[in-house]
Amino acid sequence: MKALTPDTTASAALQETGTGLELRNITHAYGPVTSLDDVSLSVAPGEVLCLLGHSGCGKTTLMRVAAGVECQTSGEVRINGRIVAGEGGFVPPEKRGVGLMFQDYALFPHMTILKNVLFGLKHLGRAEAREQACAALARVGLLDHAEDYPHALSGGEQQRVALARALAPRPGILLMDEPFSGLDKRLRDKVREETLAILRESRASCIVVTHDPEEAMRMGDRIALMRKGRLVQVGAPRDFFENPADLAAARFFSELNELPGTVVEGGVDTPIGLFRRDIYFGSTLEGLGLGAPVRVVIRPSGLMLGRKSGQDRFMEITREIGQNLGQATVMATRFVGEMDILTLAVEGYDHPFHARLAPGLGFRSTETVSLRPLPRETLVFPEV
Ligand SMILES: Nc1ncnc2c1ncn2[C@@H]1O[C@H](COP(=O)(O)OP(=O)(O)OP(=O)(O)O)[C@@H](O)[C@H]1O
Numbered sequence: 001m002k003a004l005t006p007d008t009t010a011s012a013a014l015q016e017t018g019t020g021l022e023l024r025n026i027t028h029a030y031g032p033v034t035s036l037d038d039v040s041l042s043v044a045p046g047e048v049l050c051l052l053g054h055s056g057c058g059k060t061t062l063m064r065v066a067a068g069v070e071c072q073t074s075g076e077v078r079i080n081g082r083i084v085a086g087e088g089g090f091v092p093p094e095k096r097g098v099g100l101m102f103q104d105y106a107l108f109p110h111m112t113i114l115k116n117v118l119f120g121l122k123h124l125g126r127a128e129a130r131e132q133a134c135a136a137l138a139r140v141g142l143l144d145h146a147e148d149y150p151h152a153l154s155g156g157e158q159q160r161v162a163l164a165r166a167l168a169p170r171p172g173i174l175l176m177d178e179p180f181s182g183l184d185k186r187l188r189d190k191v192r193e194e195t196l197a198i199l200r201e202s203r204a205s206c207i208v209v210t211h212d213p214e215e216a217m218r219m220g221d222r223i224a225l226m227r228k229g230r231l232v233q234v235g236a237p238r239d240f241f242e243n244p245a246d247l248a249a250a251r252f253f254s255e256l257n258e259l260p261g262t263v264v265e266g267g268v269d270t271p272i273g274l275f276r277r278d279i280y281f282g283s284t285l286e287g288l289g290l291g292a293p294v295r296v297v298i299r300p301s302g303l304m305l306g307r308k309s310g311q312d313r314f315m316e317i318t319r320e321i322g323q324n325l326g327q328a329t330v331m332a333t334r335f336v337g338e339m340d341i342l343t344l345a346v347e348g349y350d351h352p353f354h355a356r357l358a359p360g361l362g363f364r365s366t367e368t369v370s371l372r373p374l375p376r377e378t379l380v381f382p383e384v
Contacts, residue, residue, distance in 0.1 A: 019080050020044045020205040021066060021173045026075035028061055035061045036072070037229040043205040045172070048196065050220030051209045052252075058229040059209045063175045066207070067100055068093035079173060099171030099204065101162050101179050107150040113137065114146040117165045136168035137161075139198055156187040163195055167202055174204040180215070192219060213240075213253045225249055247295060247381040256297040257353040260383070263292040268380060270296055271349040272326030272371060279323060280375050293383035302377020303355040305342070305363060306370040322378075324370045328353060330363050346371070 021043045028036040035058045043049045051059050064070035066077055068085060076086025079098075084091040099120075107116045117136055121129035137143045140160040142153075150158055159180065166174060179195070180188045196219055199206050210216050216223045217237040225232045225240070233245035244250035261268040263285060267277035275296055277285055288294065306324060328344035331352065342363060344353040353371070363369065 019172075020047070021207070022078040023062070023066060024076045024078065024086075026062065026065055026072045026077070028058075028065060028070065028072045030061075035229050036065070038075070039226075039229070039231050040075075041224055041231065041234065043173075043207055045205050046200070046203045047221050048199055048206045048208060048219055050216035050223045051207055051226065052211065052213060052216040052223055053226035054211060054252075057226040059211075059226060060177055062226075063102075063177050063207065063209060066173070067098050067175055068096055097169075097172045099166040099169060099174040101166040101174070101176040107158055107161055107165075109150050112147050112149060113142065113153070113161050116150070116161060117168050120165055120169050132170070133164075133168050136164040139167065139201070140164045140194070154187075155183055156191045159183060159191050160194065163198065167198065167204075170202070171204055174199070174202070174206040175209075176206065177209040178211075179208065188215075217241075217253075225252065242376075244379070247297070247384070250297060250379060250381070254299050254301075255354060256299060257303060258351070259296045259298075259349065261294045261296045261380070263288045263290055263294055265290065268294055268296055270325075272346060273323075275325065275373075275378065275380075276323060280373075280378050281380055284380055288382060295381050295383050297379050297381070298353075298373040299377040300341070300354040300356040302374040303353060304372040304374060305344075305355055305357065305361075306372055308368065308370075322372050322374050324372050326371045328369055328371055330365050330367045330369060332365060333363060335359060344369070344371075 023039060023041045026036050026039045027034070039062060041049070051062065053059055061070060065072050065085070068091065072085065076088070077084050079096055083089060084096050108119070111119070114133055114137065117133040118129055121132055124132065134143060134146065137146055140163055142157060142160055142164065145153060145157065150161070153161065159182070163179070166176070180192055183191060192215065208219055220237060222234060222236055223240055224234045225245070227248065233240065233249055240249065240253055244253065250256060259270040259272065261270040261275070264274070266274055267280065268275045268285070275281070304322070326347055328346045330342055331345050332343040334341045338359070339356045340359045340361065342355045342357065344355060346353050357363070
Protein backbone atom coordinates (compact mmCIF):
# COMPACT_ATOMS: atom_id res chain seq x y z
CA MET A 1 0.00 0.00 0.00
CA LYS A 2 2.77 2.34 0.92
CA ALA A 3 5.10 3.65 -1.77
CA LEU A 4 8.67 2.45 -1.52
CA THR A 5 10.55 4.60 0.93
CA PRO A 6 13.56 6.32 -0.58
CA ASP A 7 16.48 6.76 1.79
CA THR A 8 16.06 10.48 2.19
CA THR A 9 16.75 11.18 5.88
CA ALA A 10 20.39 10.26 6.08
CA SER A 11 21.03 11.46 2.53
CA ALA A 12 19.88 14.89 3.58
CA ALA A 13 22.22 14.76 6.57
CA LEU A 14 25.06 13.74 4.29
CA GLN A 15 24.42 16.53 1.87
CA GLU A 16 24.57 18.98 4.72
CA THR A 17 27.67 17.61 6.37
CA GLY A 18 29.38 15.71 3.55
CA THR A 19 30.30 13.02 6.09
CA GLY A 20 29.43 9.36 6.49
CA LEU A 21 28.96 6.54 4.03
CA GLU A 22 26.90 6.80 0.90
CA LEU A 23 26.09 4.02 -1.56
CA ARG A 24 24.59 5.34 -4.79
CA ASN A 25 22.72 3.16 -7.27
CA ILE A 26 24.87 0.12 -6.59
CA THR A 27 24.39 -2.81 -8.95
CA HIS A 28 26.45 -5.97 -8.68
CA ALA A 29 26.41 -9.44 -10.24
CA TYR A 30 28.19 -12.73 -9.65
CA GLY A 31 28.34 -13.88 -13.29
CA PRO A 32 24.75 -14.17 -14.50
CA VAL A 33 23.30 -13.76 -10.96
CA THR A 34 22.32 -10.20 -10.09
CA SER A 35 23.07 -9.82 -6.41
CA LEU A 36 22.44 -6.07 -6.00
CA ASP A 37 20.02 -4.10 -8.10
CA ASP A 38 20.23 -0.30 -7.93
CA VAL A 39 20.70 -0.01 -4.16
CA SER A 40 21.05 3.51 -2.71
CA LEU A 41 21.68 3.90 0.98
CA SER A 42 23.47 6.31 3.26
CA VAL A 43 24.56 6.30 6.88
CA ALA A 44 25.38 9.46 8.81
CA PRO A 45 28.14 9.71 11.45
CA GLY A 46 27.00 8.30 14.78
CA GLU A 47 24.13 6.47 13.12
CA VAL A 48 23.50 2.73 13.36
CA LEU A 49 21.71 1.34 10.34
CA CYS A 50 20.60 -2.29 10.44
CA LEU A 51 20.59 -4.07 7.12
CA LEU A 52 17.96 -6.74 7.32
CA GLY A 53 16.75 -9.47 5.00
CA HIS A 54 16.47 -13.18 4.36
CA SER A 55 19.49 -15.27 3.52
CA GLY A 56 20.80 -14.59 0.02
CA CYS A 57 19.17 -11.17 -0.43
CA GLY A 58 22.53 -9.45 -0.92
CA LYS A 59 23.40 -8.02 2.52
CA THR A 60 26.95 -9.36 2.65
CA THR A 61 27.62 -8.37 -0.93
CA LEU A 62 26.56 -4.79 -0.19
CA MET A 63 28.92 -4.69 2.79
CA ARG A 64 31.73 -6.10 0.69
CA VAL A 65 31.16 -3.43 -1.94
CA ALA A 66 31.18 -0.74 0.77
CA ALA A 67 34.41 -2.17 2.21
CA GLY A 68 36.04 -2.37 -1.23
CA VAL A 69 36.64 -6.12 -1.29
CA GLU A 70 34.04 -6.50 -4.03
CA CYS A 71 33.53 -4.18 -7.02
CA GLN A 72 30.10 -3.04 -8.15
CA THR A 73 29.21 -3.16 -11.84
CA SER A 74 27.68 0.29 -11.65
CA GLY A 75 27.01 3.00 -9.08
CA GLU A 76 29.39 4.59 -6.62
CA VAL A 77 30.53 4.45 -3.03
CA ARG A 78 31.35 7.69 -1.24
CA ILE A 79 32.97 8.18 2.10
CA ASN A 80 32.83 11.66 3.59
CA GLY A 81 31.77 12.97 0.20
CA ARG A 82 34.74 11.44 -1.64
CA ILE A 83 34.25 8.74 -4.28
CA VAL A 84 36.06 5.57 -3.14
CA ALA A 85 34.58 3.29 -5.80
CA GLY A 86 32.97 4.40 -9.05
CA GLU A 87 33.71 6.54 -12.09
CA GLY A 88 35.93 8.82 -10.02
CA GLY A 89 38.39 6.07 -9.07
CA PHE A 90 38.97 3.28 -6.59
CA VAL A 91 40.42 3.49 -3.10
CA PRO A 92 41.62 0.10 -1.79
CA PRO A 93 39.98 -1.33 1.33
CA GLU A 94 42.87 -0.60 3.69
CA LYS A 95 42.82 3.09 2.76
CA ARG A 96 39.09 3.65 3.23
CA GLY A 97 39.04 4.05 6.99
CA VAL A 98 36.50 1.26 7.26
CA GLY A 99 36.40 -1.12 10.24
CA LEU A 100 35.13 -4.61 9.57
CA MET A 101 33.64 -7.12 11.94
CA PHE A 102 32.48 -10.01 9.86
CA GLN A 103 30.77 -13.22 10.85
CA ASP A 104 33.84 -15.30 10.04
CA TYR A 105 36.28 -12.71 11.26
CA ALA A 106 37.61 -14.93 14.03
CA LEU A 107 40.44 -14.01 16.36
CA PHE A 108 43.89 -15.44 15.69
CA PRO A 109 44.14 -18.28 18.23
CA HIS A 110 47.95 -18.19 18.49
CA MET A 111 48.07 -14.47 19.35
CA THR A 112 47.29 -12.80 22.65
CA ILE A 113 44.24 -10.58 22.88
CA LEU A 114 46.45 -7.49 22.71
CA LYS A 115 48.28 -8.76 19.61
CA ASN A 116 44.95 -9.52 17.96
CA VAL A 117 43.92 -5.92 18.46
CA LEU A 118 47.34 -4.59 17.41
CA PHE A 119 46.98 -6.46 14.13
CA GLY A 120 44.95 -3.67 12.54
CA LEU A 121 47.32 -0.94 13.74
CA LYS A 122 50.44 -1.81 11.80
CA HIS A 123 50.51 1.59 10.17
CA LEU A 124 51.20 3.23 13.54
CA GLY A 125 54.43 3.41 15.54
CA ARG A 126 54.80 0.84 18.35
CA ALA A 127 54.00 3.08 21.27
CA GLU A 128 51.02 4.72 19.59
CA ALA A 129 49.64 1.38 18.38
CA ARG A 130 49.89 -0.07 21.87
CA GLU A 131 48.19 2.94 23.39
CA GLN A 132 45.34 2.76 20.88
CA ALA A 133 44.93 -1.01 21.27
CA CYS A 134 44.82 -0.72 25.06
CA ALA A 135 42.28 2.10 24.82
CA ALA A 136 40.08 -0.08 22.58
CA LEU A 137 40.36 -3.03 24.99
CA ALA A 138 39.56 -0.79 27.93
CA ARG A 139 36.48 0.43 26.07
CA VAL A 140 35.12 -3.09 25.79
CA GLY A 141 36.11 -3.82 29.41
CA LEU A 142 38.82 -6.38 28.58
CA LEU A 143 42.10 -4.63 29.27
CA ASP A 144 42.77 -7.08 32.11
CA HIS A 145 42.77 -9.89 29.56
CA ALA A 146 45.30 -8.25 27.22
CA GLU A 147 47.89 -11.01 27.71
CA ASP A 148 45.43 -13.91 27.61
CA TYR A 149 44.85 -16.07 24.55
CA PRO A 150 41.41 -16.20 22.86
CA HIS A 151 40.64 -19.74 24.10
CA ALA A 152 40.72 -18.45 27.68
CA LEU A 153 37.82 -16.09 26.97
CA SER A 154 34.09 -16.77 26.76
CA GLY A 155 32.23 -16.43 23.45
CA GLY A 156 30.88 -13.01 24.45
CA GLU A 157 34.31 -11.79 25.52
CA GLN A 158 35.82 -12.96 22.23
CA GLN A 159 33.12 -11.05 20.39
CA ARG A 160 34.04 -7.94 22.36
CA VAL A 161 37.71 -8.41 21.43
CA ALA A 162 36.65 -8.58 17.77
CA LEU A 163 34.78 -5.32 18.33
CA ALA A 164 37.85 -3.76 19.96
CA ARG A 165 39.93 -4.88 16.99
CA ALA A 166 37.50 -3.28 14.55
CA LEU A 167 37.32 -0.06 16.59
CA ALA A 168 41.00 0.32 17.46
CA PRO A 169 42.00 2.12 14.25
CA ARG A 170 39.11 4.57 15.00
CA PRO A 171 37.34 3.99 11.70
CA GLY A 172 34.84 6.55 10.46
CA ILE A 173 32.81 3.69 9.02
CA LEU A 174 32.12 0.40 10.75
CA LEU A 175 30.62 -2.57 8.91
CA MET A 176 29.42 -5.48 11.04
CA ASP A 177 28.09 -8.63 9.40
CA GLU A 178 26.00 -10.75 11.81
CA PRO A 179 28.31 -9.74 14.66
CA PHE A 180 26.42 -11.60 17.38
CA SER A 181 25.49 -14.72 15.46
CA GLY A 182 27.62 -17.12 17.51
CA LEU A 183 26.15 -16.12 20.87
CA ASP A 184 23.23 -17.60 22.76
CA LYS A 185 20.23 -15.34 23.33
CA ARG A 186 21.05 -14.04 26.80
CA LEU A 187 24.66 -13.27 25.97
CA ARG A 188 23.62 -11.85 22.66
CA ASP A 189 21.31 -9.33 24.33
CA LYS A 190 24.06 -8.29 26.73
CA VAL A 191 26.84 -7.97 24.15
CA ARG A 192 24.48 -6.14 21.80
CA GLU A 193 23.64 -3.53 24.44
CA GLU A 194 27.32 -3.05 25.29
CA THR A 195 28.22 -2.79 21.61
CA LEU A 196 25.54 -0.22 20.99
CA ALA A 197 26.86 1.96 23.82
CA ILE A 198 30.38 1.74 22.40
CA LEU A 199 29.18 2.56 18.88
CA ARG A 200 27.37 5.64 20.14
CA GLU A 201 30.57 6.81 21.76
CA SER A 202 32.69 6.15 18.67
CA ARG A 203 30.50 8.33 16.38
CA ALA A 204 31.28 5.98 13.47
CA SER A 205 28.74 5.49 10.68
CA CYS A 206 27.76 1.93 11.32
CA ILE A 207 25.97 -0.75 9.28
CA VAL A 208 25.00 -3.90 11.13
CA VAL A 209 23.82 -6.85 9.04
CA THR A 210 21.26 -9.13 10.62
CA HIS A 211 18.47 -11.43 9.56
CA ASP A 212 16.74 -11.00 12.91
CA PRO A 213 14.01 -8.32 12.85
CA GLU A 214 13.99 -8.02 16.64
CA GLU A 215 17.69 -7.33 16.66
CA ALA A 216 17.24 -4.71 13.94
CA MET A 217 14.46 -3.06 15.94
CA ARG A 218 16.55 -3.00 19.10
CA MET A 219 19.76 -1.73 17.52
CA GLY A 220 18.97 0.35 14.49
CA ASP A 221 18.34 4.07 14.39
CA ARG A 222 17.07 3.08 10.99
CA ILE A 223 16.47 -0.22 9.29
CA ALA A 224 16.99 -1.05 5.62
CA LEU A 225 15.04 -4.09 4.49
CA MET A 226 16.38 -5.93 1.43
CA ARG A 227 14.79 -8.54 -0.76
CA LYS A 228 16.32 -10.22 -3.81
CA GLY A 229 19.06 -7.63 -4.18
CA ARG A 230 16.76 -4.63 -3.87
CA LEU A 231 15.88 -2.28 -1.05
CA VAL A 232 12.26 -2.72 -0.06
CA GLN A 233 11.99 -0.12 2.69
CA VAL A 234 14.24 2.19 4.69
CA GLY A 235 13.01 3.89 7.82
CA ALA A 236 12.86 4.10 11.59
CA PRO A 237 11.91 0.89 13.42
CA ARG A 238 8.47 2.31 14.16
CA ASP A 239 7.80 2.84 10.42
CA PHE A 240 8.22 -0.86 9.84
CA PHE A 241 5.70 -1.65 12.50
CA GLU A 242 3.15 0.98 11.57
CA ASN A 243 3.60 1.20 7.80
CA PRO A 244 5.31 -1.86 6.37
CA ALA A 245 5.94 -1.35 2.65
CA ASP A 246 4.11 -4.51 1.66
CA LEU A 247 2.66 -7.74 2.98
CA ALA A 248 6.00 -9.54 2.81
CA ALA A 249 7.62 -6.77 4.89
CA ALA A 250 4.83 -7.06 7.47
CA ARG A 251 5.24 -10.84 7.57
CA PHE A 252 8.97 -10.41 8.08
CA PHE A 253 8.46 -8.43 11.28
CA SER A 254 5.82 -10.50 12.99
CA GLU A 255 3.55 -13.47 12.80
CA LEU A 256 0.20 -12.42 11.30
CA ASN A 257 -3.39 -13.60 11.27
CA GLU A 258 -4.43 -13.17 7.65
CA LEU A 259 -7.86 -12.90 6.07
CA PRO A 260 -8.83 -12.54 2.40
CA GLY A 261 -11.12 -9.59 1.81
CA THR A 262 -12.86 -7.42 -0.76
CA VAL A 263 -13.11 -3.65 -0.70
CA VAL A 264 -16.73 -2.56 -0.36
CA GLU A 265 -18.41 0.79 0.28
CA GLY A 266 -18.16 0.64 4.07
CA GLY A 267 -14.75 -1.01 4.40
CA VAL A 268 -13.44 -4.52 3.78
CA ASP A 269 -15.65 -7.57 3.68
CA THR A 270 -14.00 -10.68 5.12
CA PRO A 271 -15.08 -14.17 6.24
CA ILE A 272 -15.44 -12.86 9.82
CA GLY A 273 -17.41 -9.74 8.91
CA LEU A 274 -17.03 -6.17 7.67
CA PHE A 275 -13.98 -4.25 8.91
CA ARG A 276 -15.30 -0.71 8.91
CA ARG A 277 -13.28 1.73 6.82
CA ASP A 278 -13.57 4.54 9.39
CA ILE A 279 -12.45 2.37 12.31
CA TYR A 280 -9.68 0.35 10.73
CA PHE A 281 -8.27 1.79 7.57
CA GLY A 282 -8.78 5.53 7.23
CA SER A 283 -7.14 6.68 4.03
CA THR A 284 -5.23 3.45 3.40
CA LEU A 285 -8.01 2.12 1.20
CA GLU A 286 -7.68 5.09 -1.13
CA GLY A 287 -6.55 3.98 -4.55
CA LEU A 288 -8.24 0.61 -4.20
CA GLY A 289 -11.47 0.44 -6.14
CA LEU A 290 -14.65 -1.25 -4.96
CA GLY A 291 -14.33 -4.99 -5.47
CA ALA A 292 -10.51 -4.95 -5.19
CA PRO A 293 -9.17 -8.12 -3.54
CA VAL A 294 -7.13 -7.36 -0.44
CA ARG A 295 -5.59 -9.12 2.53
CA VAL A 296 -6.41 -7.98 6.03
CA VAL A 297 -3.77 -8.86 8.61
CA ILE A 298 -4.01 -8.73 12.38
CA ARG A 299 -0.97 -9.11 14.62
CA PRO A 300 -1.53 -11.73 17.34
CA SER A 301 -0.71 -9.04 19.93
CA GLY A 302 -3.58 -6.95 18.54
CA LEU A 303 -6.28 -9.58 18.62
CA MET A 304 -8.34 -9.02 21.76
CA LEU A 305 -10.80 -11.63 22.93
CA GLY A 306 -14.13 -11.09 24.61
CA ARG A 307 -16.14 -13.44 26.77
CA LYS A 308 -19.81 -13.86 26.38
CA SER A 309 -20.56 -12.43 29.81
CA GLY A 310 -20.09 -8.68 29.98
CA GLN A 311 -18.72 -8.75 33.50
CA ASP A 312 -15.02 -9.20 33.23
CA ARG A 313 -12.33 -6.57 33.28
CA PHE A 314 -10.87 -7.55 29.96
CA MET A 315 -14.00 -6.51 28.13
CA GLU A 316 -14.04 -3.20 29.95
CA ILE A 317 -10.52 -2.38 28.80
CA THR A 318 -11.28 -3.02 25.17
CA ARG A 319 -14.91 -1.99 24.90
CA GLU A 320 -14.19 1.30 23.19
CA ILE A 321 -11.64 0.01 20.72
CA GLY A 322 -12.31 -1.71 17.43
CA GLN A 323 -15.24 -3.88 16.50
CA ASN A 324 -16.33 -7.29 17.61
CA LEU A 325 -15.81 -9.37 14.50
CA GLY A 326 -16.78 -12.99 14.50
CA GLN A 327 -16.39 -15.72 17.04
CA ALA A 328 -13.86 -18.41 17.71
CA THR A 329 -13.29 -21.42 19.91
CA VAL A 330 -10.14 -21.57 22.01
CA MET A 331 -8.28 -24.67 20.85
CA ALA A 332 -5.15 -24.40 22.96
CA THR A 333 -3.50 -22.03 25.40
CA ARG A 334 0.23 -21.92 25.88
CA PHE A 335 1.98 -20.13 28.71
CA VAL A 336 5.28 -18.65 27.53
CA GLY A 337 6.26 -16.44 30.47
CA GLU A 338 5.45 -12.84 29.67
CA MET A 339 2.36 -13.77 27.64
CA ASP A 340 -0.17 -16.49 26.87
CA ILE A 341 -0.46 -17.66 23.26
CA LEU A 342 -3.90 -18.90 22.30
CA THR A 343 -4.77 -20.92 19.20
CA LEU A 344 -8.27 -20.19 17.95
CA ALA A 345 -10.58 -21.98 15.52
CA VAL A 346 -12.41 -19.13 13.79
CA GLU A 347 -16.04 -19.63 12.83
CA GLY A 348 -16.50 -19.47 9.05
CA TYR A 349 -12.78 -19.46 8.31
CA ASP A 350 -10.64 -22.54 8.07
CA HIS A 351 -7.27 -21.13 9.18
CA PRO A 352 -6.48 -20.97 12.89
CA PHE A 353 -5.68 -17.58 14.43
CA HIS A 354 -3.25 -16.82 17.21
CA ALA A 355 -3.71 -14.29 19.98
CA ARG A 356 -0.99 -13.12 22.38
CA LEU A 357 -2.48 -11.97 25.62
CA ALA A 358 -1.27 -10.81 28.99
CA PRO A 359 -1.02 -13.92 31.18
CA GLY A 360 -3.63 -14.75 33.72
CA LEU A 361 -6.79 -13.77 31.83
CA GLY A 362 -7.96 -17.34 32.29
CA PHE A 363 -9.25 -18.28 28.85
CA ARG A 364 -9.80 -22.04 28.70
CA SER A 365 -9.77 -24.57 25.88
CA THR A 366 -13.20 -25.05 24.22
CA GLU A 367 -14.37 -21.65 25.46
CA THR A 368 -16.19 -19.53 22.87
CA VAL A 369 -14.85 -15.99 22.48
CA SER A 370 -15.59 -12.96 20.37
CA LEU A 371 -12.77 -11.51 18.26
CA ARG A 372 -11.88 -7.86 18.53
CA PRO A 373 -8.94 -6.75 16.34
CA LEU A 374 -7.29 -3.53 17.51
CA PRO A 375 -7.16 -0.95 14.72
CA ARG A 376 -3.50 -0.04 15.27
CA GLU A 377 -2.51 -3.69 14.83
CA THR A 378 -4.72 -4.32 11.80
CA LEU A 379 -3.33 -3.58 8.33
CA VAL A 380 -4.57 -4.04 4.79
CA PHE A 381 -2.61 -4.81 1.63
CA PRO A 382 -3.62 -5.35 -1.98
CA GLU A 383 -3.81 -9.05 -2.80
CA VAL A 384 -0.89 -10.04 -5.03
N1 LIG B 1 31.03 -15.79 -4.50
C1 LIG B 1 29.82 -15.92 -5.04
N2 LIG B 1 29.63 -16.44 -6.27
C2 LIG B 1 28.42 -16.55 -6.83
N3 LIG B 1 27.28 -16.15 -6.23
C3 LIG B 1 27.38 -15.64 -4.99
C4 LIG B 1 28.65 -15.50 -4.34
N4 LIG B 1 28.42 -14.94 -3.12
C5 LIG B 1 27.09 -14.75 -3.03
N5 LIG B 1 26.46 -15.17 -4.15
C6 LIG B 1 25.02 -15.08 -4.42
O1 LIG B 1 24.65 -13.71 -4.38
C7 LIG B 1 23.42 -13.52 -3.70
C8 LIG B 1 23.60 -12.59 -2.51
O2 LIG B 1 24.46 -13.23 -1.56
P1 LIG B 1 24.86 -12.55 -0.17
O3 LIG B 1 25.90 -13.43 0.47
O4 LIG B 1 25.24 -11.14 -0.41
O5 LIG B 1 23.48 -12.62 0.62
P2 LIG B 1 23.19 -12.41 2.19
O6 LIG B 1 21.93 -11.65 2.25
O7 LIG B 1 24.39 -11.84 2.85
O8 LIG B 1 22.98 -13.90 2.69
P3 LIG B 1 23.26 -14.53 4.16
O9 LIG B 1 22.31 -13.87 5.11
O10 LIG B 1 22.95 -15.99 3.95
O11 LIG B 1 24.71 -14.27 4.48
C9 LIG B 1 22.93 -14.92 -3.34
O12 LIG B 1 22.06 -15.35 -4.35
C10 LIG B 1 24.20 -15.74 -3.34
O13 LIG B 1 23.91 -17.09 -3.67
